[in-house]
Amino acid sequence: MDDATVSNVSHGTTQLGSGVTIRPEEAAHFGSLAADWWDPKGSSAMLHRLNPVRLRFLRDAVDMHWGGDVETTRPLDGKRALDVGCGAGLLCEPLRRMGADVTGVDASAQNIAAAMAHAEGSGLDIDYRAGELGSLGLGTFDLVTSLEVIEHVADKQRFMAQLVGHLAPDGLMVLSTPNRTARSRMLMVEGAELLGLIPRGTHDWSDFLTPEELTDLCQIVGLTVTSTQGIGFSPTKGLHLSDDLALNYILTARRRSAPTL
């Protein structure tokens, strides 16, 4: 929204994660950062458009996994959800509205401050933590999500192992990431970034994972991939769930049951 205001940022000292505090003027700065993150026409426009698409996949996965009522607006009531690489909370807020107790983790303290400012404005109670997932001691969760994140991670196997470490025994994991194909390079890196739809320098194409590579990684860390769907783009339909995995894909996984010896 062009006339975004930051009036909802509290003027007291905001508690940031464990022991980190930020000053009021910084809170105002993070408020404007939140406003930009949350501006549907701003630098995160593509993520905003992606949101209903990946949420549709996630909702179906939740209904399948727990066999819940497809008509309820709170399918995650009583569930604990962890979103890793949560940014300013674009996924955390819908998860909270769907009823989950949500923890959002991001390595960037700025993102977390922005997320906190926005959740406060939205009147949503979400536990945001800045830092490395491995060092926060968060316990386990029924739902673990990490969407459009792993392509930015250097040690992917270690990251995946940490995600699994936070997944409850019967939990559901949802991951999404761009595929490493000629088309994704053309559209996401050379196209969307040049057009300003995705901030420049967001993606390093060579770091992208193919579905096979990610599935292998899941295997290594003890997960079974239970479904994979593509997220395609067409000028008429916009972003949509598709059988074509070439651009971007989203998958569900669960812990592999212990092999019988």
Added chain:
Amino acid sequence: MMDARQNLLILGGGLVGMTLALAAARKGLSSHVVDRADPADLLAEGFDGRASAISTASWNLFGNIGLADRLEPLGCPIASIAVSDQLKPGAIDFRPGPEDGTLGRMFANRDLRQALFDAAKDEPLIHWHAMSEIAERHRDDFGVSVTLANGTVLHGSLMIGAEGRASPTREDAGLVVAKWDYRHRAIIAGLTHELPHRNVAWEIFYPAGPFALLPMLDTADGAHRSALVWTVDESDASGVLKLSDRAFLAELHQRMGTLFGEVIAAGPRASYPLGFHHTARVTADRLALVGDAAHGIHPIAGQGLNLGLRDVGALVQVLSDGALLGLEPGDAQLLSRYEKWRGLDAFTVALATDGLTRLFGIPGNFASAARRFGMAAVERTPALKDFFMDEARGVTGDLPEMLKE
């Protein structure tokens, strides 16, 4: 004074606004409904002699919000539409085939309003603020609010402009409206006549404009009724309104002859400007327009209401789909879906209306009226026939779930 935040803040509690509140409630969405009028005035006899043709699709929507039983006995089915050139012999009769369903039902707006108001009173998710003037509107990143003249502040996630053609909410948001003014007015009145109408809607063309008679249910004491929609030049309208009852009946006799025997009486007369308008956009940040606030093909016609009820069905579907995904009603992605859905529909209508005007090269009131009944011009342009038959039933385009059976 503060009032609890509801999902929707609906400004304008007329036929479209109240149907929206009820349809949203069916999907678990709560609303504030604000209207300046006193419901008692709106329901008084003689306040609004208007009648609406309710398409099959609109009828399904009323059914889905639980009003079918209540409204069923009040509607007069349109079995066919007769089109005549100045009552010369050889009227064209449009009658749908047995597989095609009805062409719609005629309702007095007053009956629709009464049913909606009664249902709204019993609906705990609807917070109805009648007789309330709005002093200030506010939209920001996190929500919307209005301050009423008495100081009450009402909060919501999404603001909806449903105040009709002159929507102050639309003006406040600076949404641009394109208008065609046909420089004609429609005179409307309820008629009682000697002979039954046999469920036929009549469209009689005169050089000055069409003269339409829409079938209404007989009164309790058996009097036969039709609703009159008579298009006259703007400069003649006030003269027609001022005619004595006797002189008015004589004018009617000249135009409808003894089609229904003698015209026994005409109710209070009113006139409405004829025009076409639609907005370039039907949404803004945390704001959606519905009904005539967004686009109107005809201020008095049933099709205008049908178009508005389609907005209702589309918006409620978009919002309830979003609620299943944890997206709140003001979410920009949801509004963008509504914009694409209804913006396109309105564009179709704009093309059709404009196309007709050009096609016949005669003043717009002809095209406007023809389109309203989905008839008339159609017979001479077979390609358009199916389009209009479907439009009259309201089944073209991508139909919202709540407008399906």
